Amino acid sequence: MKRTGGRSMILNQQVPSLPIIVHHPYLSLWLPAKELYGACIEHWCGLKRSINGHILIDGKVYRFMGVEGGKDVIEQVGIDLTPTSTSFYFENEQISLEVKFTSPLLLDDLELLSRPCTYVCFKVTSKDDQVHDIQIVIDMNQSHVQNGESLKPVIGETLTYETYQLGFLGQVQQNLLAHSGDGVGIDWGYLYMVLPNQEDVKGKIDSTQHLNEVRSKILNCEAKEDQGAGIVLHIDLGKVREEKEVYSLITYDEMLAIMYFNRALPPYWARDGKTIIDVIAKALDEKEEVLSRCKTFDKQLEDETDKLLGESYRVICTLAYRQTIAAHQLIEDEKGEVIFLSKECCSNGCIGTVDVSYPSSPLFLLYNTELLKGMLRPIFRFEALPIWPFKYAPHDVGRYPYATGQVYGLSEEGKYIQGKERIIEGGIGIYPNYTHYPKEKMIYDEHYQMPIEECGNMLILCAAICKCEGHTEFVKPYIEVLEKWANYLVSYGIDPGEQLCTDDFAGHLAHNVNLSLKAIIGVASFGVLLDEAGEKKKANQYKVVAKQMSKEWTDRARGKKHTPLSFTEPESWSLKYNLVWDELLELNLFDEKVKEQExxxxxxxxxxxxxxxxxxxxxxxxxxxxxxxxxxxxxxxxxxxxxxxxxxxxxxxxxxxxxxxxxxxxxxxxxxxxxxxxxxxxxxxxxxxxxxxxxx
Structure with missing residues (x-):
């Protein structure tokens, strides 16, 4: 089975893990297999998050999702991956089944982008031209509402509204924003499964303390070890011959999303008092429109990437799209400004990391610069606090979900309190609120900062935003601090000392040629910003300095075949990815021959x-x-x-x-x-x- 007029992407192209339900760092579920029934669904960090699916064909049970329940499976015959959807196709001699997960992460609509609702659509068609009695059963256990494997006391209920019914599940004891960490799940808030009223379809949702018993009763299969509580969705499609479609909704209410500079803030969708019930109703009402918009966007992005660099480029951008967005959380601050906070997955879980925003920026420069501005606002805010006395830019603003001050590169004093080690790194403890600390409390070790890296990143990203928007409104309040960072790059950027850069896993490196590139482009970027802001004389000064720096860089770095990794090691080499901004920002600092030679x-x-x-x-x-x-x-x-x-x-x-x-x-x-x-x-x-x- 294939999309009408489209491409079936992954019949001959494998990907290591498929996005299933992806919205933000706590609601990010993936399939680590090619077959939907080939493995347990997992949270992005590897925690098991059980979702099982079965189809009953004339009373006979076949499993199509997950690893628990019925033994027999209906054969999966295809997969289709688009930027916003993942579809699985199954068939046997009697019927064909399509199961499609759509997380509508459309970057031009912040309200929709923040809505944590994935549509799960099922299509069933008879293959043998006979009428078949069809039922679909989906279950999710309490692993979705707890961090860790031990079963916690949970509470759930089934509710019926005028146009839909739902089941919800959550822990009895709720501590909102209870922990902070990297590879961790959520244990506050509520999981929801929703079934709208649909023509010629009967359905029932059961939020139960005994998931295995309920599932086993419906499927007439053996109940295995106790999985605790769960939600079971049972859909009766009745007699099916022609194609019949039914859908459900899976969502999660965090209630609170981020501790942002001493304020516990809800997700963006709840900023004006909306409840999860409001969001569910809106998602159901707009289902046809939303799915149509997703289909249009998917085709546009696939066509553009395919035309630009072929199938490989289409594949990698398609897989990257939802992942990139859903490793962020969208909120609104007390001034009504958009804040878009990344989680630095697998790197201590830092929040709002500048050298993560830098590489991710192309997607957001393409589709919504407001989101990139939402990444930079927290950095400017933290930089202005007494606890950050440095002449260069910070690395981050905390550890997810706590944006309460940088945690990268803490000094020994920052790591210890009253002689006792603070057991936080690598765990789920909450760092102190560093935004309250006075300037005299030196908690950062300068040896483990990224001065040139982050100054360059901030200047380049600001210039890129202004280029894409055609004006400098965003940077006007920050010109003074940007000038401070540009001056730092002028002083120290041409031949960096022993510093960390974004590739910090490779360790410290002195005389870093690629880092020097970033400094030069950062200085030139500030010149561009001043020029666009009307400060022509001052802009020209920075442009002249950047040009002088670029000439020195070229004289020192250009070899017969390549530029080096370090100015002191001419035979070494490295990827000079920072060079791309010379063209993108129209700086014209470096000869095109240097780039082509590289x-x-x-x-x-x-x-x-x-x-x-x-x-x-x-x-x-x-x-x-x-x-x-x-x-x-x-x-x-x-x-x-x-x-x-x-x-x-x-x-x-x-x-x-x-x-x-x-x-x-x-x-x-x-x-x-x-x-x-x-x-x-x-x-x-x-x-x-x-x-x-x-x-x-």
């Missing part, structure tokens, strides 16, 4: 799954690899870069959400998964729109 060198270092990050290692980063594909106008070279990423997805042995850090020879992933940085894969598409250049 890409030619990368071709000589290409492994099965890409070009290593630098000459020290065999691993790479997917985001930086694809950025380098935008350094050239040679289509064949760019396609080789993106083909390697798609090949990795097809052949990696690790069944995790789209990792950005993996080995170029074996395809084994390194730690990272479900990270927002995959928004960087959209940079070649962004390039097409803002620099008007394409591949030849």
């Amino acid at each position: 890409v030619e060198w990368y071709m000589s270092k290409m492994g099965p799954y890409g070009v290593p990050l630098d000459s020290r290692v065999t691993y790479t980063k997917s985001d930086w690899s694809v950025w380098c594909a935008a350094l050239t106008t040679d289509r064949s070279k760019a396609q080789k870069m993106v083909d390697a990423v798609a090949r990795f997805l097809d052949e990696t042995p690790d069944k995790v959400p789209f990792t950005d850090w993996y080995e170029t020879v074996t395809g084994v992933h390194h730690l990272f998964r479900n990270r927002t940085v995959q928004g960087g894969l959209f940079l070649p598409l962004l390039r097409k729109y803002i620099s008007k250049k394409t591949y030849e």
